[in-house]
Amino acid sequence: MTDLAVEAQGLVKKFGELRAVDGIDLQVHAGEVYGVLGPNGAGKTTTLSMLATLLRIDAGSARIFGVDVHHEPHKVRQLIGLTGQYASVDEKLTARENLVLFARIHGQRKQQARETAADLLERFGLTDAGDRLLEKFSGGMRRRLDLAASLISSPPLIFLDEPTTGLDPRTRGQMWDTIRDLVRQGSTILLTTQYLDEADQLADRIAVIDHGRKVAEGTSGELKASVGRSTLAVRLADPADMDAAARAVATVLGRPASRTPEAARLTVPLERADDAAEALIALRRSGISVQEVKVEEPTLDEVFLALTGSPASDEPDHASTGPAASGQLDEMEISR
Amino acid sequence: MTTLTAALPELRARVSPRETLRQILLMTGRALQKMRRNPEQFFDVTLQPLLFTPMFGYIFGGAVAGGVSKYLPLLIPGILVQTALTSCMATGVTLREDMEKGVFDRFKSLPMSRVAPLAGPAVADTVRYAIATTLTILVGLAMGYRPGGGVVGVVAAGLLVVVTAWSLSWVFTFLGTMMKSAQGLQGISMMVLFPLTFLSNAYVPASTLPDWLQAFVKVNPVSHVVSALRSLANHGTVNSEVGWALLACAIVVAVFVPLAVRGYRRQL
Incomplete structure (x- = not known):
């Protein structure tokens, strides 16, 4: 058996002509926090969506705790919790109603679902706001609720898609604390982010992706050392x-x-x-x-410059970035 | 095997039929809860009967049947079907809008039945169809409609309308999973609905139409449902048209439920 929470090989996702994800390999060990770092449009969310069974995998394969994502999506869904970039909760319901609904979908009885909802609201500091409609929630509260909803079934693997994008610095810090708590409880977390400092704060290992390809992988120390x-x-x-x-x-x-x-x-x-x-x-x-x-401090842009030889926001230019990127990757592998 | 993998929960291969039914009810509850909070969803099913029944009755009554009260037995079943069709189109449009929201990402990532998020709104919307049907009949009665089928015949007709609307809503649910936007869906649906309702016997007796049009009107399923309703409401008799209407509904459900679920999966 395997102690890999995520094992992806050569993942590809095409949207028409665009290869949004172009052959990504990932290995996430059980119990670790793995960060996928890249600019907007690099393919982070697409990669996560494929692993979370939201998007069909066009080529390559992925396993979650050894279960094949393509062939047994229903089993995979029992192993994961997903917190989306755009909060995946129902705006027209209250926080409590959302949590009760999701808990009941997970098979809990009414009373049990109510208790689960109350516990989670308490744990995420949302008890006072529990009976308000989500439309009236701030961005930070919505993210916290979204994260709470992902934890209902205590899944062994949690996907966090850009958990703090668009949050103010204080809320961002709170979100980080919440994520650290999850880590202490032994969850495996795969998170995407466009911020180097966020990956730095939270992730044990980081993959840098750009134009749908992994251009580097290592600890944040190793990445920064490269610039x-x-x-x-x-x-x-x-x-x-x-x-x-x-x-x-x-x-x-x-x-x-x-x-x-x-x-x-x-x-x-x-x-x-x-x-x-x-x-x-x-x-x-x-x-x-x-x-x-x-x-x-080095910025993501500088890490990118160093890793790919082109700024993060540049248009695809595989002819020139390709070799430079793989050269850098080799260097990093050697340095580890 | 490591201890970590051994600690994983036991995984079920699929959702059992019982779980599926339970999840459909949960999703129905969610849809009803949202309906209560957003009364706008009742505007179409309330206003349309109140507006269309008198409008069609007083405009066409004299010309088509030589009087409003003589026209009503012809018109009311027609209006019932038309209202049902437009309100089940709204089911598809609402679902499409809902699917663009983030919450559908969660439904997709949960180990739940794939049909439940689609079936919930479809079941909940029978409330809307029932409102439209009741109002149309009440407005008709107020205008002088005296159905020969009595209470039983009218209630049976009302039930048939709701069943028809529920079955047809699966066509729009399917379109909702295929189309990219709610506006696009609305546009397409109007193009399908107008010819279907007007090129039928809903507003005029088919015998007044040119031959080539009669040929289409006769095969149009809307005509069969309208005829079935007339027979139930006006005469209190169950004829073969009722059988055809129910069979057509069953076929629509058998074809479009799997298509809709496939469309929903394919968005993945």
Whole structure:
């Protein structure tokens, strides 16, 4: 038998000409939190929908705890809980009515379903709002209810599709805490996100996907290491100093700096905090005046740049990104 | 085998018929609950009988039958069928709108019967058909309709209308699973419904029509249902038309329920 919660090989989903998911392999171990990270339109939701039996798999295969998704969808549905990107709850019912309905669909009797609903409302801090129509719920409350609904049958695997997209920072933090609680109780979680920090906060392992393909996989540390821990960004007082500044920084750090000439901005990845000091001293010695200095954490865009050689939002360009991506993947595999 | 996989719940291969029935009732309950909260869903079935019955009666009565009260025995069964058809079209449109909402993602991901989310609204909507039918008959009575079939005949006719509407709603449920938008479905449905109701004996005796049109009117299932209703309500007799109408309903259900479920699965 297998201890893999999710085992997908060569998943493909086509929408007409577009290959929304183009041969994705995933292996999620029981008990882990696995993050699928990518920009809008990368194929994250489509991948999740195929695994959750919402979309037909066009090619490849997927198993959930060893059960084939294509051949035995009904069994798979007994193993998963799905929290959708657009809350999959009924707007025209109250929170409590939603939970009771889903619990009864799961086979609970009326009284038992009521207790389940009350417990979940309590656990997710929604008791006071339990009898309000969902139309009057805030985005954060709706997501919490949606998550609560996914937990009714205590499924061993939970899918979370962009659990915090569109939430304000405070609600986002609450959602993260809720997810961490689930992890402590031993749930296996597969979540998608467009935020590196979210994957960083929650996921044990991360797959980066772009244009329907997996371009990298690893822990968040490994991913960030591929772009440097953080970035030093300086804005020059005089844009004419750009060449000299780039040369000075490259010489002292032994790495090229990237430039944004129109903003007179120079960025360089930092391996150690000391690198920042070295770079600034080098600029001062060359007599280059600096208007602004910032140390930035790597963004998803930079991870993408490093992994694919093209910005995350770029149009498909497989001819150039393909080889670069697989090269990077090899590098990461070796580094692990 | 590891302990983790051993701890997995025992998995059922399919939904039992009993579970299916239970889930259909649950989904019916959900649809009724939503209907109560959104009284707009009753506008069409309330206004249409109140508006159409007098309108058709007073406009065509004199020309077609030489008087409103003579026209009513011909007209009321026709209006009943027309109202039933338009209100079961609304069943499909409402379902289509509902399916665009996120909650259907959850229904699809739950280990539940595939027919239940479709059958629930269909069953719940029989309430709407019953309202439309009752109002049409009441308006007819107020205008001077005196059905010869008595209470039993009229109630039997009313039941036949509701059964017909429920059966035909599966056609629109099927279209709802195939069409991309509620507007598109509404457009197509109107194009199907208008010829079906007007090219029938619902408003005029078929004998007044040109031969080629009579040929179509005779095979039009709407004509058979209208004839069956006239026989039940006006004469209190069960004739072969009633049998044909019920058979047609059974065939529609037997064909379109599986098609609708297949359409729903295929959206996956």
